[in-house]
Amino acid sequence: MAGPEPTIPEEQANLAALWRMVELCLPAHEECGAVTFLPRGGETLQADWQDWLESVYAPILMPALSSLQHLAAAASFTALLGADAALGADLPGPSSGRSLAAGRRALLDFRPPQGAKLLDHLRETAVSNHAAGHLATVFAVRAHAFHLPAVQSAAALLLAECVLGAAAIGLTLTARRTADLLGAAGNCAAPAPQLVAV
Secondary structure (H helix, E strand, C coil): CCCCCCCHHHHHHHHHHHHHHHHHHCCCHHHHCCCCCCCCCHHHHHHHHHHHHHHHHHHHHHHHHHHHHHHHHHCCHHHHHHHHHHHHHHCCHHHHHHHHHHHHHHHHCCCCCCCCHHHHHHHHHHHHCCCCCCHHHHHHHHHHHCCCCHHHHHHHHHHHHHHHHHHHCCCCCCHHHHHHHHHHHHHCCCCCCCCCCC
């Protein structure tokens, strides 16, 4: 049974907590622009978001992120690279390119936290393999390095896609609009990450 709807201050606090996770997992968020969600314009934002949820998030991004999180936790580097390559092949062309650019920027432009060996190894591999380092991969490995819960880090990736996609077309979303868009993930085939206080 669902609890009461969160108030606007609660929504803002929950989104702020998730955004702190975005900052940890995607330190290059200010420069990366839209990743896999790129709406056509403000008037089509809701429809474009729903289409993205059904065509990219549910069938491709969410299962890939879940697998990547599991592989990061298991420190299974070879399998992680295979899952990263599979994600790149599954994403539609322009989305795949933006995902790779954003992930590699976060991976190569920022030093990993001390002792994050899997992240160090991924960074070293990305130096020589220009097809390695999609955003969801880097996000999953950084989330693991910072000991972030998988459900909240998945919600943080969804938040990043939403906010960065809207910003790419010049929109700044209110907390209520952002929460409504994120809530729409519950209507697609994959389970939606919960916006919970962290």
